[in-house]
Amino acid sequence: MSILPADVMVRFDQVGRRFPGGNDALSGVSFELKRGEFAFLTGHSGAGKSTLLKMMMLMDRPSRGRVVVDGHDLSTLRSGQIPYHRRKVGVVFQNHQLLFDRTVYDNVALPLQIAGYSPIDAARRVRAALDSVGLLGKEKRNPIELSGGEQQRVGIARAVVNKPALLLADEPTGNLDPELSEEIMNLFLRFQQVGVTVLIATHDIALIERMGHRRLILEHGQLVQGGLPTEETVYGA
């Protein structure tokens, strides 16, 4: 059994992902995210950003190496445990994955309903989440009536409503103008300030440089900046 320091939220050890056909989406990726850390993941399109995020959600599994999230080696989780792992991780997508057959409120309440919260408890949390993204007045609207930036904030509210320890975002500002993008990024920063570990995949270099946080840079599936030095990559293996 290997022991990781308690303050490590995410740990990748020599992670590789080879797709059928021999195409390496990721190879030899090792890095750590401390609890409460805020980092950007960048790289050209097709560099493996999405694949890396998906592994933390168990939407994909590594071909080689090990992924540890919140103290759990994800390769040891049985398929029945995957839903419970996903409840601990909030995720935001570029296309926000909202459901247009229900209200903003119901979209945000979905994770709580699944986790079995009582309606009263859920209502309090949904309002708090909507309040934190500035959409408290629009809970009864259908997300299709909202602007792109507002839809993205509904997606963020849904990702944080369950108070996850880890918040992931895949190109959350991809469709937004610079001003709205900065607003969204500031929202993520606020969650980091209350202790959430945040990792944001983006290719908006200008924005990243203005904000100046830790950067992980992927190039052709390899981490070229922000990773662990190779000599101490494997703990006790």
Added chain:
Amino acid sequence: MARNTESSTRSAGRVRVDPGPTLGAKQHRIGKRAQMSAWLANHQLVAIETLMALLARPMASILTWFVIAIALTLPGALWMTLDNIEQLSGRFQESGRITVYLQPGSEVLAGQALSDRIAQLPNVVTTDFISAEDALADFRETSGLQAALDLLPENPLPAVILVEPPLALSGEPLDTLLATLRGYSLVDTVQLDMAWIDRLMAMLVLGQRMSVVLGVLLSLAILLVVGNTIRLAIAARVDEIRVVKLVGGTNAYVRRPFLYTGLWFGFVGGLISWVLLTISWWLLSGPVSQLAGLYSSQFSLKPLSAVAALTLLLSAMLLGWIGAWWSVSRHLYRIEP
């Protein structure tokens, strides 16, 4: 940080054992009892929601309901018919008796004595001796051939002993009885009036077997129809299923609404089938009573009993549920975020 200690000691693949300082956001933990009541509440919610969804757009599911209803009504109607014929044949059991014709010219006293002897045999309830004269008198009265009979030089009718065996008598004991009766020197021929009832019974058994075969085939049809309907429902909700799985919905959670939908399909289909059977009964019972009246019979068409109606409804729901389960297990696992 209590939460992490708890989760890491529980997990098989634990990596870190030392509890660290509180860093991550606090996550709400739900107790077992609250989880149970939430689970029940979700079942209740899903049951009501899926029923409402079906009733909100009845035109979308009306075809499925009627296919289920008709598939149930066909074997149901056959079963109802057979049940009624059985009731009818039960009444005819009374006439399942043995007619023993005596040699022509037998003495009345000898015949009477034989009748008394037969009455003492095992497997005989009663006997009734009808002398040749009584038979002729009876025939003269009922046939209306009085004039013709008067022309005959002698009585053409033999004396008869009517033997009534117990109702359920059949097989070897019956054959033994018949052989004994044929053995008496005074006896000319022995006729068993139950033969036609045996044939009727055999046909009833055949009919019942046919209704079972029909029922099984049409049950398969119901499974296919519900399965296909659920497959379309799944296809229409792929996005929702992806999102639900993404935010931590278990397979059971994703499955639940589809299983309830199947259950409701069966329920509504079963209900319609019951209505169809009741209407058929109502339409037929008048003419059947009239027909029975012409035969001076008290026979009337039985409606579907409460037990049969409940069985119909429950098996319809079960079929709907199985059809949904079959479809869900084939299609749902392919949808991953």
